[in-house]
Amino acid sequence: MVVNTSTDRKRAPAPEVSRLGGKVRALRRRESISQVQLATRLGISPSYLNLIESNRRPLTAPLLIKLAGVFALDLSTFAAEDDARLTSDLLEVFTDPMFEEHGLMGPDVKELAGQNPAVGRAVLTLYRGYQTIRKDADMLASRLMDGQEVAGMDRSMLPNEEVSEVIQRHMNHFAELEDGAERLWLDARLDKEEMFRGLSRHLQARHGIEVTVVRGEMGATIRRYDQDKKQLTLSEWMPPRSRNFQLAHQIALLEQRDVLARLANDKVLTSDDSRALMRVALANYFAGAVLMPYTPFLEAARAERNDIELLGHRFRTSFEQACHRLTTLRRHGAEGVPFHMIRIDIAGNISKRFSASGIHFARFSGACPRWNVFAAFMTPGMIRTQVSRMPDGTTYFCLARTIQKARGGYHAQHATQAIGLGCRAEFARALVYSDGVDLENMDAAVPVGVTCRLCDRTDCEQRAFPSVRHGLRVDENVRTVSIYEPVAIHRRG
Numbered sequence: 086m087v088v089n090t091s092t093d094r095k096r097a098p099a100p101e102v103s104r105l106g107g108k109v110r111a112l113r114r115r116e117s118i119s120q121v122q123l124a125t126r127l128g129i130s131p132s133y134l135n136l137i138e139s140n141r142r143p144l145t146a147p148l149l150i151k152l153a154g155v156f157a158l159d160l161s162t163f164a165a166e167d168d169a170r171l172t173s174d175l176l177e178v179f180t181d182p183m184f185e186e187h188g189l190m191g192p193d194v195k196e197l198a199g200q201n202p203a204v205g206r207a208v209l210t211l212y213r214g215y216q217t218i219r220k221d222a223d224m225l226a227s228r229l230m231d232g233q234e235v236a237g238m239d240r241s242m243l244p245n246e247e248v249s250e251v252i253q254r255h256m257n258h259f260a261e262l263e264d265g266a267e268r269l270w271l272d273a274r275l276d277k278e279e280m281f282r283g284l285s286r287h288l289q290a291r292h293g294i295e296v297t298v299v300r301g302e303m304g305a306t307i308r309r310y311d312q313d314k315k316q317l318t319l320s321e322w323m324p325p326r327s328r329n330f331q332l333a334h335q336i337a338l339l340e341q342r343d344v345l346a347r348l349a350n351d352k353v354l355t356s357d358d359s360r361a362l363m364r365v366a367l368a369n370y371f372a373g374a375v376l377m378p379y380t381p382f383l384e385a386a387r388a389e390r391n392d393i394e395l396l397g398h399r400f401r402t403s404f405e406q407a408c409h410r411l412t413t414l415r416r417h418g419a420e421g422v423p424f425h426m427i428r429i430d431i432a433g434n435i436s437k438r439f440s441a442s443g444i445h446f447a448r449f450s451g452a453c454p455r456w457n458v459f460a461a462f463m464t465p466g467m468i469r470t471q472v473s474r475m476p477d478g479t480t481y482f483c484l485a486r487t488i489q490k491a492r493g494g495y496h497a498q499h500a501t502q503a504i505g506l507g508c509r510a511e512f513a514r515a516l517v518y519s520d521g522v523d524l525e526n527m528d529a530a531v532p533v534g535v536t537c538r539l540c541d542r543t544d545c546e547q548r549a550f551p552s553v554r555h556g557l558r559v560d561e562n563v564r565t566v567s568i569y570e571p572v573a574i575h576r577r578g
Contacts, residue, residue: 105149106140111203112156113138127151170253171205172198173445177536178212213246244359248366249438251351257439258415259370261344262337266374269336280376280401281325284332288317292339296332310335326376326401333372338364341371370413376402377410383421386411390517391422393506405488408506412439422512425481427505431462442508444481447536454547455533458505461485465501470518472510474530476541483507484518 113123124134127148136142144152175194178184198205269275273287288294294310296317303309307320308331317335319328337345349363377400389395397407405428414421425444428437429452438446446452457471465487473481483505490500513519523529534540537548 105144106138107201109134109144109152110138111201112152116156123155126155170440170445171202171209173535174209175205177447178209181212244354244356244362245436247354247356247359248363251348251353251363252366253439254353256415256441257412259348259367260416261348262341262367262371263374263379263416265337265341265344266371267378269333269340269375270378275375277401280329281332284329284336284375288332288336294335298328307331308335310338326403326406329376329401330369330372330406333375334368336375337368337371341368373402373406373410373413376400376406379414379416380419382410383414383419386414386421387515390515392517403488404486405504408504409437411506412441415441422508422515424506424508426507427458428502429458429505430500430502433459436502442481443479444475444507445535452536453533453540455531455545456485456505457483457531458485458503461487461503461505462501468518470522472513472522472524472527472530473507473533474527476532476534480510480527480530481507482510482513482516482519482522482524484516 113120120131120134120138124131127134128151129148133142137144137148172195175198179194197208269287272291273283275283275287285296288296292315294315294317296319298319298321300321303318303320303322307323307327309318310316311318317332319331323331345364345367348367349360351363354360354363377396382396382400385396385399391411393404393407393411396402396411397404400407402410408424408426411421412424412426415423423441423443425440425442425446426437427435427439427446429435433452435446435452440446456473457469461467461469468484468486471483471485473483475481484507485503485505487501487503490502508516510524513522513524532542532545534542537545540548542548
């Protein structure tokens with residue numbers, strides 16, 4: 086059941102090739118190449134290269150192609166979207182009250198992201214470290230007050246945050262794993278109607294592994310692989326679709342080991358825990374690609390207008406698995422709708438996020454409560470739709486629904502979360518959920534933001550913090566919708 090809770094299309098801006106000098110300079114320095122050496126390879130003079138790096142001459146398309154060849158890069162490395170995401174993250178960081186005295190403005194931050202992206206990313210790393218230490222200090226103070234013993238505290242960036250950053254950089258598409266999943270279908274002669282039997286047979290024939298489904302004795306564990314006994318044990322708690330997923334996940338760990346290790350050997354991943362979590366995420370990606378093969382799933386998504394529930398039934402997967410698979414359809418020349426996806430719990434904690442739509446998620450503070458993903462908890466199991474307009478005027482079509490993580494029988498605890506999936510408004514008609522929604526009526530669009538501190542909408546009744554762009558002026562004799570509305574002092578009778 087779909088609940089339509091609300092309803093200028095604006096295309097993404099073209100990359101500003103004249104503002105790519107900082108990236109060229111950063112790449113050259115990373116490879117320890119002088120301006121003279123790079124200019125020679127590009128067939129231009131060192132003085133002209135210097136002007137490009139200083140953003141006083143444009144980086145033309147032919148030079149861009151030559152640069153990609155010199156550095157063995159994908160042209161997407163120069164995409165404006167990377168700068169926009171870095172700018173958004175930096176703007177959120179600089180809204181912290183500790184930076185107020187420095188008077189940093191939006192153009193300053195954009196210039197930093199464009200001219201010195203490496204420095205911008207270093208600032209993000211420092212801020213994450215500062216946040217972790219601050220949280221540890223708060224925890225330490227709390228424990229000392231309670232008389233508790235204090236164990237060692239890890240001050241590194243959270244592993245899940247590092248993994249999310251790597252996945253976002255790859256645009257949630259891993260071609261090697263897609264190829265591996267397609268090879269598995271051929272090698273194992275898989276049949277959609279007999280997926281469990283086919284995957285089990287492959288594990289036995291290729292690896293000598295026996296698959297067993299057991300009752301209750303596994304406790305909270307749903308999958309366990311005993312390497313010595315060559316035995317893979319699954320819990321009967323899982324529905325059939327989840328058992329298939331876990332079999333494919335195990336095959337990824339065995340047959341895609343080198344690919345997983347290479348992709349997890351990323352400089353962003355700073356700890357063994359981060360790299361292990363990345364391997365798990367990649368094995369999950371592979372499992373999704375096995376259960377929902379790229380070409381058949383893309384064709385079905387187009388034919389059924391991205392009807393998530395129907396896709397889940399057709400490919401025997403869960404709502405969340407189908408949503409996640411939709412975000413991975415980024416194969417060159419065979420792309421699906423560029424979606425963003427977010428998963429939250431009822432407390433607002435974000436456990437999964439990805440954006441191919443261009444929307445930015447808060448990373449260091451609370452997300453906007455106007456998003457329909459939060460309202461989904463009020464109507465469990467129902468799909469809620471929303472046309473959302475960001476402060477910059479960009480409009481998105483979003484849908485949200487709660488999901489339950491099953492943990493067993495009647496007495497087992499069930500975790501409830503919400504999935505939000507969306508795209509730019511110009512792609513909305515590719516979704517069956519847009520039927521009946523007036524996408525031309527922007528008066529009905531819900532104004533949302535990234536986070537309160539960055540949002541200009543000072544009259545929002547759900548504002549939790551003042552906007553960094555407006556001074557906080559409070560008149561105790563006047564009460565408006567929001568106490569943080571700076572014009573309040575001008576509204577006396």
